[in-house]
Amino acid sequence: MSTTIKKIGVLTSGGDSPGMNAAIRAVVRACAYYNVECVGIYRGYQGMIEGDFKAMGPRDVKNIINKGGTILKTARSKEFMTPEGRKIAHDNLKASGVDSLVVIGGDGSFTGAEIFNEEFGFSVIGIPGTIDNDIFGTSHTLGYDTALNTVVEAIDKIRDTANSHNRLFFVEVMGRDAGHIALNAGIGAGAEEILIPEEAFGLDRLVDSLKKSKESGKTSSIVVVSEGDKIGKNVFELKDYVEENMPEYDVRVSVLGHMQRGGAPSCFDRVLASRLGVKAVESLLEGKSNYMVGLQYDKITLTPLEQAIKGQSEIDLELVKVSDIVSS
């Protein structure tokens, strides 16, 4: 591979997600394979500003493919949002001989990478790492599959107790403004109702639907609520509303929270991370920049960062229909 790239920096930024370590490992080992140096940058863009760098070789990433979180740590850097912060970061990279970057993170991290590329002509490739699956240009972001499995396992457990007590549970899941986790994990866990930001279900429709479920003989119910859902102000208000309108139901709320971001990555996420990490390094070595590597129809593809940031990762409306049919 003919290239002018000599030293690749790798960082993780924004919310961590399972599979980030596997991606770091792939980047470091692909660099070794192609004989270019690799530098780990700690705490995302903040570490770039503080010059928190470490040279990394294949043995520095041993035994991490199976670990959740990120060994490079992560941060959301306010300083990097300023031109002064980015200038310091650029100076640090230059002083260390780093000539290109692999940024593992979500759309906020990609926005930072794109601006950095624009301002300094710095070569950047993004790897989509977030449990939310809200990035255009990839069917799966790193960590999404693992988070789905974590949520399904949690709801299975909640169902045991919901069933034993004849209770109605509202289970809030993450996803920021996207309903991918709620919709897919909800179907996988057999939820009676799934509330997502992309579909305005309405409080009255929810109560009607729950009443119908009860009339059809259901004694307990699980309602999965995406954290970005706009139906109520929050999941606790939903509970109050349903309790007022269905006094016959004993209602509880379970907010799954940050446990959804942790844990060992699934096999799917490990393989995806490995493929994306290798492709990110190969793309830089081929002289490509300002792209995100992603998965589309089981092929690793490149999408311009701008499109990845601005495009909408739409939910599959077919799944909404499937959920309605199978939860009746």
Ligand code: F6P
């Ligand atoms: O983007 C990942 C995510 O976990 C979202 O699902 C959630 O809204 C947010 O990050 C939580 O962020 P924080 O780590 O700042 O609590």
